[in-house]
Amino acid sequence: MYIRDKISEQIKEITAKALDKAVASGAFAVETMPDLFLEIPREKEHGEYSTNIAMQLPKQTKKPPRFIAETLVANIETEGSCIDSVEIAGPGFINFKLKKSWHYPVLEEIAAMKKDYGRSQKHAGKTFNLEFISANPTGPMHMGNARGGAIGDILASIADWTGYEVTREFYINDAGNQIVKFGDSLDARYRQLLGEDVPFPEDGYQGEDITEHMKNFIAEHGDVHQAMESAERKELLIDYALNKNLDQIKSDLAAYGIHYDVWFSEQSLYDSGAIEDTIVRLKKGGYTYEKDGALWFKSTEFGSEKDDVLVRANGIPTYFMGDIAYHANKYITRGFDRCINVWGADHHGHVARLAGALTALGIDAADNFDVVIMQLVRLLRNGEVTRMSKRKGKAIALTDLIDEVGVDATRFFFNLRSPDSHFDFDLDLAMEQSSDNPVFYVQYAHARICSIIRQMTEELDAAAPLELTRLTEKEEFNLIEVLSLFPDEILAAEDRLDPSKITRYTIDLASAFHSFYNACHVRVEDKVLMKARVALIEATQQVIENALGILGISAPERM
């Protein structure tokens, strides 16, 4: 349990006791006790913690909030607690000011926990599956995948820090219609390259990469497949290009700092009979019906506006069907407690019906299934919006982005805003590598600290005692306060499935450090003070390192 948890628990306990005493003395009667909630006031003059309990009680007590607050405060026992003073303010807030000494144990805590400072056991013992990117393997990844990758990977780290046992997973869409189209496109290019006058499929993949694949294929194998049966050859070409693409995706993502635990093949659901099993389950549950030769799912029974096709009239299951079987595999076959998917906004219409299907399968989708919908990325070049179109091959590739902008900045940028926000990626700004880029601001703070520590180790009088109470400047206290918030920040990021909270936290922390740096010198004559300040910046270094670690961004020791 962290210092802040201990403090807020103590304040709540003391307040609850005061409330009991007030009621016992007959000052007012309370029928149902509202939840005691502490908030951290925006204004520092309002103390470290504040409660609005007195403003929640007037209705049932028939007493004005100020009266309730006054009665409560009169009954509060602060003896032996961390509370320095209790004040009533505004319409009836009760503000708690803490003794300054509450700060020091924070540094001891960080020094003791080091790389684990910020971790909690909230979800210990539970498994968590995070599926993200799952890019179509018919071509290279683009900017949208880059955002999903940064969000998903960091969300996974955050879940890990809250105690979950996390599995990062990539769902390979290697079955279905787009693979057929992929094969048609490959086949057409193959034959065109060998001089045949065949038309390119109208809705085919027009990207250069398709032609590239076939050039390479011909270079490797010559034209021996030209005489082959078309269907047979397509299968061969798909197998060839798909594997190349997957290898490329894997290495591109590795370069982006993303490492998956599981690469899950959609096709394997067909091969293993999982699709068929799931269809049977849904049928048995009475959630399906046949119409126009197709098998339908009763989505409308789960709040959707219309029912959806599971198996087409031609006997081929839909993508929806595959996704249901896939999630059944996650929950039922593999037994994950919680599953989260990161999807682009263009897929949000799919969420409700999938959740409905999971509910039909007896899975508690309401509690254990979530889809983080990220709004689509627009690309800004020369101040103009560039439309992305994968089929025309116009999309900015993930690799180009990383080459030009760098892994650290790319990951940071994509997590600067909440997934909900419509995000304009300004290529020119991102490529500028100027100080406008906030990632430098944070990394610079880290490098600065490392530089100081490097120099201090020689000067530091080892015999000087460590007296943290020598830290009394307001910049020092402020920095410690920001450090103490880190564990809560991770929990909040997990709770809201919003990784950008951590990114913004690193900026706040760096800012608190830079302010301290300009106000206080670490290298001072007074060796005891110096030692205390070194302890402070070491703690800061550790927390920046931990936070950047969650973000998958490097914490450089020199810049």
Next chain:
RNA sequence: GCGCCUGUAGCUCAGUAGGAUAGAGCAACGGCCUUCUAAGCCGUGUGCCAGGGGUUCGAAUCCCUUCAGGCGCACCA
């Protein structure tokens, strides 16, 4: 037409379960390096929180409605 997301300072966005005087960065202007990294710090100002109703002690936050932008509403994925 229906559903989801968004609308807060000139720009990009925060805003904690409804809380106290709505915040930060960028941009603008003015200061701060003979001492630990100036990629830094300090200071100055800006808001009909898209508009209109409602709920209540109290609303940027919740409900209704209008407007604007994005994305969906396939036997595509």
